[in-house]
């Protein structure tokens with residue numbers, strides 16, 4: 001099971017007559033809500049979500065079904081101006097995800113767009129809008145049309161939304177607009193229907209009951225990383241990485257061993273917490289969720305290691321499919 005994709009079953013690939021299948025890349029600025037939307041379309045958590053920017057570090061494939069159509073959603077890292085090696089690798093992989101897809105959905109944070117238009121934007125919102133503009137430039141250069149999906153409409157009034165949609169549409173890189181909230185689901189079914197229509201005819205690419213294409217040990221590492229962000233996000237912005245070092249199915253459940261890498265001794269102390277309380281919390285939250293996702297009891301063992309420059313080490317890129325040499 002170690003290297004097989006996470007799957008809840010093993011139905012046949014191919015499906016009934018008249019099937020369609022293809023790839024849809026979801027691109028957007030950091031924090032636009034890409035992972036939330038992908039999880040919503042799939043109907044299950046396949047990609048981790050946090051309040052921080054740059055949560056998703058490598059493309060995660062989620063499989064959504066719509067009647068006879070199978071929509072393979074590629075959740076990509078947010079596109080922004082890269083500085084560090086990990087940033088460059090993330091941005092490159094986001095565009096690579098878009099290149100290989102039949103359809104590109106550009107997810108735009110409508111709340112941030114509105115705030116900028118009304119001059120009430122935070123610096124994060126301003127950055128988000130700039131990053132969306134960078135993506136528009138990238139789309140122009142590629143010559144491909146995308147679907148514009150305005151997200152977080154639960155936070156924006158209708159008349160404001162129409163003005164934002166119009167301004168975005170004027171860039172001429174879109175051929176359609178959808179207004180959605182990945183969080184409460186509004187508009188998502190319309191988008192799903194349209195994506196299904198756009199899928200080319202052909203056999204399904206995954207068994208109908210498979211929801212994600214991510215090796216179980218990588219998914220397990222991501223779930224633990226999400227809990228670290230949840231608990232210590234102020235103190236440890238991007239300094240942590242998680243590696244699953246052992247993943248074994250046993251008679252009484254799955255035994256998972258993971259190492260949390262941080263960059264400094266002080267960060268190790270933060271992850272451990274007083275008397276190891278923080279690490280204990282992270283471990284128990286992660287174990288609970290993993291048991292639910294994997295459908296079996298999970299025995300999780302966490303270790304914390306300091307490696308000053310883990311972002312500069314090739315091994316961290318290998319498992320995720322990110323390109324080290326960019």
Ligand SMILES: Nc1nc2c(ncn2[C@@H]2O[C@H](COP(=O)(O)OP(=O)(O)OP(=O)(O)O)[C@@H](O)[C@H]2O)c(=O)[nH]1
Nearest residue numbers: 030031032033034035036054055056078181182183
């Ligand atoms: N109000 C509102 N918040 C949302 C919506 N969709 C996502 N969010 C919130 O936005 C934040 C970022 O969501 P993510 O799904 O992690 O965003 P992302 O685009 O995958 O971010 P990166 O992986 O960092 O690029 C989280 O706090 C979400 O709960 C939405 O439709 N409405």
Ligand SMILES: [Mg+2]
Nearest residue numbers: 034035055056
């Ligand atoms: Mg994400």
